[in-house]
Amino acid sequence: MCSNSVQAMDYGKYGITVNAYAPGAVETSLLAGVDAWQSQKMGQPPGTWAKSLNDANVLGRNGQPNDVVGVVSFLVSKDASFITGQTITVDGGSVYD
Known part of the structure; x- marks a missing residue:
């Protein structure tokens, strides 16, 4: 289990989301x-x-810094309030899951 998943389980009861981004x-x-x-x-x-x-x-x-900014902005927005324990890869399609 990834670290952010464990933290998401620990902090979810407080309404805190824990996500990560992985830029290429x-x-x-x-x-x-x-x-x-x-x-x-x-x-x-x-x-x-x-x-x-x-x-x-x-x-x-x-990538350019602005390619990552959008993902980070989304993750800290209310639109992402039901997303937790996830890592979003921002690498132009270098790695797939």
């Missing part, structure tokens, strides 16, 4: 830093490693 490759300063390290390690130009991640999902692009 999102173009942020963190991804840029990992890209710089990976590209240097492989002896390739900067941006090479991050660009290779585009092929890792069915949409063919890395």
Whole structure:
């Protein structure tokens, strides 16, 4: 059982929902830093490693911060008040469940 499922069971009686989001490759300063390290390690130009991640999902692009913002906004809204113990993957179709 996932940690957020256990917490959802513990906190549900108080009306508290517990959910998570799992982003894939999102173009942020963190991804840029990992890209710089990976590209240097492989002896390739900067941006090479991050660009290779585009092929890792069915949409063919890395995510943008706004791709994740919508999911987070939904999870904290009243519209998601009956959702708890779930993890929503935001990765452009890299992983399926």
